[in-house]
Every structure is written in C-alpha cells, then in structure tokens.
Amino acid sequence: VLVDAIATALGREPLPASDAAQWPLSGRHALVTSGPTHEPIDPVRYIGNRSSGRQGHAIAAALAHLGARVTLVSGPVSLPDPRGVQVVKVATAREMLAACQSALPADVAVCAAAVADWGIANPAPAKIKKGPSGDEAPPVLSLVPNPDILATLAAPGPRRPALVVGFAAETDALLPHARAKHQRKGCDWILANDVAGGGVFGADKNTVHLLTSSGTEDWPTMDKEAVASRLAERIAQTLADLSARKAAP
Amino acid sequence: VLVDAIATALGREPLPASDAAQWPLSGRHALVTSGPTHEPIDPVRYIGNRSSGRQGHAIAAALAHLGARVTLVSGPVSLPDPRGVQVVKVATAREMLAACQSALPADVAVCAAAVADWGIANPAPAKIKKGPSGDEAPPVLSLVPNPDILATLAAPGPRRPALVVGFAAETDALLPHARAKHQRKGCDWILANDVAGGGVFGADKNTVHLLTSSGTEDWPTMDKEAVASRLAERIAQTLADLSARKAAP
Numbered sequence: 001v002l003v004d005a006i007a008t009a010l011g012r013e014p015l016p017a018s019d020a021a022q023w024p025l026s027g028r029h030a031l032v033t034s035g036p037t038h039e040p041i042d043p044v045r046y047i048g049n050r051s052s053g054r055q056g057h058a059i060a061a062a063l064a065h066l067g068a069r070v071t072l073v074s075g076p077v078s079l080p081d082p083r084g085v086q087v088v089k090v091a092t093a094r095e096m097l098a099a100c101q102s103a104l105p106a107d108v109a110v111c112a113a114a115v116a117d118w119g120i121a122n123p124a125p126a127k128i129k130k131g132p133s134g135d136e137a138p139p140v141l142s143l144v145p146n147p148d149i150l151a152t153l154a155a156p157g158p159r160r161p162a163l164v165v166g167f168a169a170e171t172d173a174l175l176p177h178a179r180a181k182h183q184r185k186g187c188d189w190i191l192a193n194d195v196a197g198g199g200v201f202g203a204d205k206n207t208v209h210l211l212t213s214s215g216t217e218d219w220p221t222m223d224k225e226a227v228a229s230r231l232a233e234r235i236a237q238t239l240a241d242l243s244a245r246k247a248a249p
Numbered sequence: 250v251l252v253d254a255i256a257t258a259l260g261r262e263p264l265p266a267s268d269a270a271q272w273p274l275s276g277r278h279a280l281v282t283s284g285p286t287h288e289p290i291d292p293v294r295y296i297g298n299r300s301s302g303r304q305g306h307a308i309a310a311a312l313a314h315l316g317a318r319v320t321l322v323s324g325p326v327s328l329p330d331p332r333g334v335q336v337v338k339v340a341t342a343r344e345m346l347a348a349c350q351s352a353l354p355a356d357v358a359v360c361a362a363a364v365a366d367w368g369i370a371n372p373a374p375a376k377i378k379k380g381p382s383g384d385e386a387p388p389v390l391s392l393v394p395n396p397d398i399l400a401t402l403a404a405p406g407p408r409r410p411a412l413v414v415g416f417a418a419e420t421d422a423l424l425p426h427a428r429a430k431h432q433r434k435g436c437d438w439i440l441a442n443d444v445a446g447g448g449v450f451g452a453d454k455n456t457v458h459l460l461t462s463s464g465t466e467d468w469p470t471m472d473k474e475a476v477a478s479r480l481a482e483r484i485a486q487t488l489a490d491l492s493a494r495k496a497a498p
C-alpha cells in the first residue's frame with residue numbers, strides 16, 4: 001500500500017506487486033525535449049514556431065509511466081508539467097542544448113522539440129523602435145544557424161545514449177525528407193509526422209511513421225498519448241534487447 | 250431574480266435593482282485588442298512577442314463588468330475567454346485590423362494588443378528547409394511594415410470611437426517614448442508601462458502611467474485586474490462626460 005501511495009504520488013499507476021514487468025524502464029534515464037524554442041529578436045519579440053509540446057510532454061509522461069527517470073527539457077509551452085518528471089525550462093536552442101548536455105548520461109534521448117534552425121545574430125538589448133514616421137526601412141534580421149541538438153546527441157562518443165530518437169515535422173515530401181534526416185543526423189529512429197495544413201499543432205491526434213534501420217512502419221492515426229505509449233513500449237523493448245545482447249557471452 | 254440570473258449567466262455580478270449606476274457602461278460598445286500577433290515566416294515558424302494578453306483580457310472583463318457590450322479581438326494567448334465578452338481570435342496584425350474594423354462602430358477602443366510592427370514580405374508556402382549539409386546561408390527575412398491599428402482606429406472620421414486608448418510598452422525612456430506615441434497616433438489616452446527586464450509579461454502586477462491631454466498620472470503598482478478596473482471606471486466617467494457635453498444646450 002505504501003508503494004502504491006508513493007507510485008501514485010509520483011504520478012504513476014500503482015505497481016502490481018506480482019508484475020514488475022509493468023515498469024520495464026525502471027533504472028533507466030530518459031531525456032526528452034519538447035515544445036518550441038523562442039529566439040529573441042529584442043527583449044519583446046522573438047521567432048517561435050507552432051509546436052504545442054503536447055506530443056513531447058506525452059512521451060515524457062509515457063516513459064515515466066514505464067518506470068524511467070525522465071528529464072524533460074521544454075521550451076515555452078502552456079502545458080502543465082507531467083507528473084513524476086523532472087522539467088527543465090528553456091527558451092532558445094542554445095539553452096536547450098546546454099540543458100540536454102547537463103542531463104547526460106541517459107539511456108535514451110527523444111528529441112521531440114521543434115528547435116529553431118536559426119537564431120538572431122545580434123538580439124537588440126532594447127526594444128527596436130519603428131521610428132517616428134513609421135515609414136523607415138524595416139530592420140534587417142540577420143540569422144545564424146543554431147546548434148543541431150539531435151545531431152549533437154546522436155554523435156558517436158562515450159556519452160551518446162544507447163538509443164537516440166528524432167522527429168521530422170514536414171509540410172511536404174514527408175518520407176523523403178524524414179529519410180534524409182535519419183541518415184544525416186546519425187540518430188537511430190525518426191518519428192515522421194505530416195504537419196501540412198497546420199492541423200497537428202495543438203491537436204489531439206497524430207499520424208506518424210517510425211523510420212528505423214530496418215525500414216518504415218506506418219502507424220495508424222492515434223491520440224498523441226497513444227503514440228507516446230507505443231513509442232515508450234518500443235523504447236523499453238529495444239533497450240532490453242540491447243542489454244541482453246551486451247550481456248550475451 | 251430573472252435579471253440576476255441573466256446577469257450571472259453573462260458573467261456579471263447581479264445588478265442591484267436600486268442601483269443602475271453599477272452598470273454605467275450599459276448600452277455602450279467597447280472594442281478591446283489583446284495578446285500578441287503572430288506573423289508567419291512559413292507554415293511552422295512565426296515572429297511573435299511576449300505579450301500574455303492578461304492586461305487586455307482583464308480590461309475586456311472590467312468593461313463588461315460595468316455593463317458594456319464588449320468585442321475582444323485577441324491574438325494567440327493561453328487564457329480562457331472572459332465571460333460575457335464576444336471574442337474574435339486572430340493571428341496576424343492584418344487580421345486584427347480587419348476584425349477591429351468589422352466590429353465598429355464602438356464608443357471606446359482600447360488597443361492593448363502587442364501588434365507586430367512588421368510582417369514577413371512573402372511567407373513561404375512550405376516549411377523552409379535548412380538544406381542537406383546545414384552549412385547553407387540562412388534565409389533572409391524581408392520585413393514589411395504592418396498596418397498601424399491604433400493610428401487607424403484613432404484617425405478622424407465618422408466611425409472613430411469617441412475615446413481611443415493605446416498602450417506603450419517600452420524597455421527604455423518610457424515616458425518620452427509614450428508621449429511621442431500619444432502625439433503620433435492621434436489617440437486620446439496612452440497607458441504606458443515599463444517592460445524592461447521582461448518581468449511584466451504574464452505577471453500579476455503592472456505599473457502604468459496614464460497619459461491624457463491634461464498630463465500624466467502615475468498609477469501605483471497594482472494587479473492587472475485592478476489596473477483594468479480603474480481604467481474601465483475612467484472610461485465610463487469620460488464617456489458620460491462626453492455625452493453630457495453633447496446633450497448640453
């Protein structure tokens with residue numbers, strides 16, 4: 001009963017004493033990124049994107065539900081923190097990368113955040129004024145490439161998580177773009193989703209394709225929570241397989 | 250009792266039958282803008298700003314509380330719609346202006362939204378790609394001036410509201426910038442608030458200065474709801490004075 005109470009307090013379903021297999025990620029550390037990034041133009045304005053964070057937050061919750069210790073690095077969202085998850089809040093891509101690197105080592109990293117590809121070269125320290133007549137030339141926004149968080153986490157090295165999962169949100173040519181991203185980033189899996197029309201942002205449901213080295217799985221349209229559960233179960237199975245392979249003589 | 254029930258349903262305090270002065274804005278139409286605008290770069294990315302919409306939404310609620318019919322034109326916010334207020338949701342500055350013009354005529358307009366001064370000249374129809382190597386030159390964002398909603402509503406003409414109120418959010422030289430804005434825009438009042446440090450965005454409290462043709466009033470630091478109530482009462486008094494002046498022989 002005490003275990004149940006603790007489990008409930010942590011936001012997990014109580015663990016049936018007879019079935020530890022319900023917590024297959026026990027002892028694992030999962031790193032999840034979620035939400036948009038905000039790249040400041042000046043103290044008031046920023047470049048953002050339409051990610052609601054719902055899918056990433058649901059993945060963090062699903063991994064915790066399977067027993068993982070979860071660090072969720074989140075850009076600015078209007079979602080409550082998932083229960084039983086350690087949340088680190090950031091704004092920019094650079095801050096998100098730094099928070100991810102601080103959270104390592106991890107057994108699995110799921111990069112669900114919609115990270116800005118570019119930041120502003122020199123954010124203005126004070127609000128940019130339109131000028132007295134309003135007819136002045138608009139300011140020129142000089143963009144600079146942001147660090148690539150997925151590629152950085154997926155790069156070979158002693159701190160690389162055993163499993164690195166990226167997302168590809170595309171408005172056109174979804175699978176070709178996602179396959180190219182899979183090869184380019186060095187990650188193990190890509191979850192590709194079609195954001196054409198904008199309906200997926202903040203929506204309940206998602207239609208995704210899982211790209212692995214073995215091929216492409218088309219998942220049916222599901223609630224974002226169901227996508228998260230299915231992904232978490234696949235992650236648990238894969239980490240168990242990797243451990244079994246390591247342990248084999 | 251029926252009146253009370255209707256008033257409660259509309260989200261207002263019940264009207265004491267003996268004191269119609271509690272609804273001093275009865276029969277008036279108030280137009281309020283609130284929140285940020287989002288100017289699309291492509292279907293996924295946008296330029297936004299850090300307005301939470303809390304002050305503007307509170308003003309809409311306060312005007313409704315005094316009996317006004319209120320149209321609230323709101324950019325993307327994560328706030329509930331205020332009760333008893335008609336809410337029109339928009340994203341860009343151009344959409345906000347069109348919604349405001351559709352809502353006219355109005356007795357008072359309060360422009361509390363943080364409207365982007367610039368939009369993107371040619372938003373991309375599909376998500377802009379970083380390119381295969383990630384080393385390509387970043388895209389150039391060509392900005393174009395947005396319509397000036399406050400100046401448009403404040404311009405002389407048969408549909409100009411009797412009272413037009415603007416906001417000035419500044420990070421530096423608050424009062425000089427606000428005074429220049431007051432003169433430039435042709436509005437009757439400016440509520441100036443200091444956003445240096447960013448603490449005001451989404452915060453509970455606000456420190457504002459009311460600039461009118463008679464001078465500058467420094468209001469004490471108050472909850473945003475208290476700022477809204479005080480402004481709504483000033484508006485009610487001023488509209489009553491204007492009506493009395495018109496009615497005078």
